[in-house]
Amino acid sequence: MFIVAHLAPSSPVDIIAGEKATLEEKARLAHQYGLDRPLYIQYGSYVWNIVAHGDFGRSFSRSQQPVTEMIRSDFPVTAQLALQAIIFAMVIGLPIGVFAALYHNSWFDRMAMAGVVAMVSVPSIVLGPLLVLFFAVHNRWLPVSGWDSPKYTILPTIALGARTAAIMARFMRSSLLDVLKQDYMRTAIAKGLSRSRAVWKHALKNASLPVLTVIGNSFGALLTGSFVVETIFQVPGIGYVSIDSITKRDYAVIQGMALLVALLFTLVNLSVDILYGVIDPRVRSQEARA
């Protein structure tokens, strides 16, 4: 990532110097910030500062704000938005998927899946402005942008979580349909277990495993920020900061965010693996046997 960022044309000096700075002035600034040193020296210095001082550098385009301070202030916002979006997705998507499977081929199932296809097809770059137009501009029920209080979080949460809700509904439906067709489900009902008990006690648990993977992957993607949603709604999270830093060649921020993303994905995948073992004892015993 360090090398890729430096390979892109132009440099952060172009931004901080301004469009009217001469080549001489830019060279002077580059020298002052150490950006004219050989790449391997810059890399070594960067790694050393992280290891020895926990210093991830400073942002060129945000008044020299330390990257660690940016992460500390911006990541909790993205985490909150991602958490709200995943909860929204689960609350909306999972019940729809369950009832669509239980009432397979009914009007509810057909309408639900039509809605799901529509939601999956509408990207947040379209959904976001539509939500703003309806709820904020025409009806003034909610604010356009910002992150000051809970009401500001409603529209970004829906914009970010809607597509994930649709994906979860589809996965839940197909996973539950598979489980409902299994022999042990027919056997349980034949032995006198009520259908609802069979579904809630047995089917849902088994159907949730693939859905858990979707939840884990979705949460990881949401955590790493949605540039579109954060930009439309001016959410001060790491999503738009990351993309903004790329266009401004803000190396320290690019590198810091890349490290953060890598760490988050690792942690989320690990958590999903652990949860698998908790939900399905067979996974635990298979691993133990291995």
Added chain:
Amino acid sequence: MFEPTSLDPATVPDVITEEVMQYSFEGLTRFNDKNQIEPCLAESWDISPDGKVYTFHLRKNVKFHNGRVFAASDVKYSWERALNPHTASAQAANYLDGIVGLKDVVAGKSPDLTGVTVVDDNTLKVQLDRGRAYFTGMLTMPQDYVVCKEAVAKTDYKVTKDSFVGTGPFRLDEYKTGQQLSFAANSDYWDGKPGIDRIEMPVILDPQTAYDNFKTNQVDIYSHIQTTRYAIDRDNKTLQAEYHVGPEAAFSYLGFQENKQPVFKNADVRHAIALALDRPEIIRVAFKSVSTLATGVLPPGVPLSGPVPEQFSFDVKKAQELLAKAGYPGGKGFPSITLTYRQKNPEVESAAIIVRKNLKSNLGIDVTLSAREAGEFYTAENKHALEMWLGGWVADYLDPQDFLSTLFISHNDLNFFDYSNPTFDKLCHEADAITDPAKRSTLYGQAHALLMADMPVVPIHFAPRITLVHTDAKGWRECALYVLPANKATKD
């Protein structure tokens, strides 16, 4: 508004950040809403007959936001700090250019700006290397603003949110990075307590989001609006009443780099291209008829510009004759040209497409379009690596020097075109130095006419400044450069 790139006036790189600075910081002079220089921290000034020595008489009893009284030593300190390598300012040397001793401070050889003398608490003398009649215009730049030395001493001699202490009408109350800046009125402001107690500037990157915030009354002012937005709202009577459209000190052009592409050394070629461009079509299609046709490189609102030079109009027949005279009848033998423009600007992209169409159909010249990111574009401009490009120039201060001399004097750093005409140079050098406004105006007028006769650039349009202001926000002022601080504003 976008996130300010810096909180230090000495390192401000763009006009949006500059507008933020003006709420809390000031310089010796400023522009008013009539585009005139007026006194600010300097009450008055005397200029020696040779134009080299300025004696500034500073206002008394002006206070910093921390209560201390401002003095002449603060000006000298602020300029020395701005020029000091530790501050890492790219442009302070430009906007204090000419002060004796500047080069040593910039090089780190001495912290003392020897050309600036503190005569007493309210008198400052500045010695220049030569007459620079535009010096008071340069002093309006943020790099020349006065900072509070005891405040910056606590933050490594750089202005941060913890040392954002100036003499301006508002003081910084809170800065939530990525979210909002909040300013509170300075009740001790020397020019009268502001009419509003508080100003909040939300950070909004997306233009549509900013516009929606304005429509839903979550912001009172939305500035730096694109022409396409204004064109969409032309039939909206309610919004039209809230639009403020005025001249901007800027012009857009088609530039030629004659050393990169030698075919442009031929004046007939440059004139042929100028005449073959349907500039009214560019303005109508790309800029929705909101911009006006450029009459030269000096836009309206720039004082001392002199008479408007002779105009040229769209004339395909004459263009073809000139190209044939240059040795390229019907474009035969003319090299293929790359036209470069900045990315992420649909209006400019649209203009580039029209330019390509005009040159191909009217002159038989093949043009390839190349869109580049901003940083890459400016670096290529600086390196004189662009053959032909759609560029623009926005003035820093309202003086013809900032257009004619800065851009077109031979070998100047920002003369991206490698234009060189000794007569033009002589006219500009003389106009830059003398202080008589009438003589300056005459000389700049002559230089402008000569420039347009040579045509190193084809001026295309003057874009207006467009701002949306709610009708209950009164007393809002602008000049041709930027929105002025809101100290005279009130809200119903």
